[in-house]
Amino acid sequence: MADEIRPVMSRRDMFSLIGALAGSAVMYEAMSSLAYAGEAGYAGPPKLSGDVKGATVLILGSGLAGMTSAYELRKAGYKVKILEYQDRPGGRNWSLHGGDTYTELGGFTQHVAFDKGLYLNPGPWRIPYHHQGILHYCKLLNVPLEPFVQSNYNAYVHSTKAFGGKPQRFRHVQADYQGYVAELLAKSTRQTALDQAVTKEDQEILLQSLRSWGALDKNYEYKLGEASSERRGYESDPGGGLTSVPTPSQPIGLQDLLHSGLWRSIGAGSGYETQQSLFQPVGGMGAIGKAFGAELKGVIQYNAKVTDIRQDAHGVTVTYHDTKTGGAPRQATADWCICTIPASVLSQIPITVGAPMKAAIDNLSYGASAKVGLQFKRRFWEEDDNIYGGITYTDQPNSLLGYPNHGYFGGGKGVILGAYTFGPAAYAFSSLSPQERIEKSLEYGANIHPQYRREFDTGASVAWHRVPWTLGCAGSWTEALRARHYDDLCALDGRIMLAGEHASRIPAWQEGAVLSALDAIRRLHQRVLAG
Numbered sequence: 001m002a003d004e005i006r007p008v009m010s011r012r013d014m015f016s017l018i019g020a021l022a023g024s025a026v027m028y029e030a031m032s033s034l035a036y037a038g039e040a041g042y043a044g045p046p047k048l049s050g051d052v053k054g055a056t057v058l059i060l061g062s063g064l065a066g067m068t069s070a071y072e073l074r075k076a077g078y079k080v081k082i083l084e085y086q087d088r089p090g091g092r093n094w095s096l097h098g099g100d101t102y103t104e105l106g107g108f109t110q111h112v113a114f115d116k117g118l119y120l121n122p123g124p125w126r127i128p129y130h131h132q133g134i135l136h137y138c139k140l141l142n143v144p145l146e147p148f149v150q151s152n153y154n155a156y157v158h159s160t161k162a163f164g165g166k167p168q169r170f171r172h173v174q175a176d177y178q179g180y181v182a183e184l185l186a187k188s189t190r191q192t193a194l195d196q197a198v199t200k201e202d203q204e205i206l207l208q209s210l211r212s213w214g215a216l217d218k219n220y221e222y223k224l225g226e227a228s229s230e231r232r233g234y235e236s237d238p239g240g241g242l243t244s245v246p247t248p249s250q251p252i253g254l255q256d257l258l259h260s261g262l263w264r265s266i267g268a269g270s271g272y273e274t275q276q277s278l279f280q281p282v283g284g285m286g287a288i289g290k291a292f293g294a295e296l297k298g299v300i301q302y303n304a305k306v307t308d309i310r311q312d313a314h315g316v317t318v319t320y321h322d323t324k325t326g327g328a329p330r331q332a333t334a335d336w337c338i339c340t341i342p343a344s345v346l347s348q349i350p351i352t353v354g355a356p357m358k359a360a361i362d363n364l365s366y367g368a369s370a371k372v373g374l375q376f377k378r379r380f381w382e383e384d385d386n387i388y389g390g391i392t393y394t395d396q397p398n399s400l401l402g403y404p405n406h407g408y409f410g411g412g413k414g415v416i417l418g419a420y421t422f423g424p425a426a427y428a429f430s431s432l433s434p435q436e437r438i439e440k441s442l443e444y445g446a447n448i449h450p451q452y453r454r455e456f457d458t459g460a461s462v463a464w465h466r467v468p469w470t471l472g473c474a475g476s477w478t479e480a481l482r483a484r485h486y487d488d489l490c491a492l493d494g495r496i497m498l499a500g501e502h503a504s505r506i507p508a509w510q511e512g513a514v515l516s517a518l519d520a521i522r523r524l525h526q527r528v529l530a531g
């Protein structure tokens with residue numbers, strides 16, 4: 001990041017510098033939120049006009065990519081059928097509610113016991129405002145959305161190695177970091193250190209902006225007082241009548257702040273995919289998959305586990321097992337096939353495609369992630385800590401606590417996302433039993449909220465490498481891998497086209513699944529019309 005700062009600083013570069021100073025936090029969020037995407041660029045579903053002459057399409061998988069494909073192709077006059085391994089639509093678009101049962105690889109079965117209305121989103125939990133593809137289908141399917149709170153200034157940032165392990169309020173660290181950076185830059189400007197780079201006139205503007213941006217006092221200092229307290233909050237807030245005088249709060253010392261490493265977490269809401277506004281479906285993310293499934297009633301064949309995919313010059317033949325009724329393997333045929341089975345699973349299924357597409361499927365590995373939902377008897381984070389939605393970040397393996405963004409002030413129980421792990425921590429979580437994952441999440445969470453143990457009620461967890469139908473969280477592309485295999489993965493191979501988040505440049509987002517499907521059907525349609 002520092003390499004990007006050139007020696008001569010223009011006014012434009014000045015703002016780049018500020019960006020660079022906040023860059024590590026942004027980078028942290030980018031890594032931890034799976035968000036390494038470009039702009040979605042949604043232009044609406046393609047118009048598939050023309051006579052398709054009764055062409056048939058077999059779609060494999062009823063995740064969002066599969067159902068988007070089926071919905072649009074059916075609308076264009078194709079005869080479509082989806083084969084789906086599970087007994088429900090949605091794929092990774094999924095919520096676990098009380099009464100649900102989930103069995104993972106390794107044989108552990110969880111009987112989810114959350115109260116009515118409470119849930120865990122094991123996979124997707126937020127939709128950025130610019131993911132207009134998935135938002136389009138939410139509107140179309142009448143899925144009500146509510147705000148997802150990404151940045152809560154009153155939630156915590158926490159490090160076991162700083163401040164004796166005591167969590168700090170996000171707003172304290174954020175305001176203090178910004179304040180000190182502004183003060184240092186103001187000092188440099190006033191000491192004429194930037195004379196060569198910024199004109200005298202611009203320095204005046206810069207100083208004004210730094211005072212405002214960093215909550216500096218009239219001497220361009222960031223210190224205890226009204227200016228800083230108006231940003232980071234007061235020790236005791238202004239009140240009414242005779243007890244109205246506020247007490248300003250003491251900023252954290254610069255050295256303590258820098259050494260704490262907590263600045264890593266304050267860029268959390270700055271990434272393109274995590275800037276407000278974000279949304280979540282009312283009642284859980286799985287509401288989108290459910291609504292799509294209802295719309296496609298009769299099109300989806302559930303409990304159909306695909307085990308073989310063949311094509312020749314005339315069509316596609318897919319072998320599948322009915323996992324509910326058993327019996328001999330069955331076959332389905334069609335003119336064309338859109339396969340949305342995750343590459344991690346597809347690489348284990350015999351498929352007649354050319355060597356380039358096969359190599360692309362086989363070379364894409366899937367990232368690790370695990371989530372744990374913890375139901376508490378009381379919403380103590382609201383009642384005791386004034387935290388309404390949003391996220392607390394920690395340097396512990398559970399990585400964060402996600403507070404429910406619904407049901408505020410309702411009293412009663414609530415479900416916290418007690419762990420959302422990535423990388424090595426996710427592998428460690430995946431190696432544990434569901435009960436042990438809950439235990440670990442309680443241990444880590446209790447270091448932030450001492451109420452944890454006393455108020456814990458019940459929990460559920462999903463480790464994505466143990467999910468039989470994805471064997472991982474999402475396609476883990478590197479630049480080199482993409483350069484080598486991405487185009488081959490997305491190309492139409494004879495009569496077979498792949499779609500899904502893994503066939504997009506927005507991996508690990510539902511938007512990627514939707515846009516990949518729309519692009520796949522557009523190209524397939526062109527091919528069909530070409531005859």
Ligand SMILES: Cc1cc2nc3c(=O)[nH]c(=O)nc-3n(C[C@H](O)[C@H](O)[C@H](O)COP(=O)(O)OP(=O)(O)OC[C@H]3O[C@@H](n4cnc5c(N)ncnc54)[C@H](O)[C@@H]3O)c2cc1C
Pocket residue numbers: 060061062063064065066083084085086089090091092093122123124125126127304305306307340341342345369370371464469470472473474499500501502507508509510511512513
């Ligand atoms: C932990 C986590 C967090 C995420 N966070 C977000 C987020 O906040 N926001 C967001 O927008 N996205 C998020 N995502 C990404 C999002 O979930 C995916 O990008 C999207 O749901 C993928 O859709 P898909 O249709 O490509 O694949 P899937 O949803 O995986 O659909 C594939 C379907 O194929 C089926 N299948 C598999 N094998 C077979 C077989 N042999 N035979 C028949 N069918 C088969 C599966 O059962 C499944 O239904 C997250 C994902 C994870 C795992």
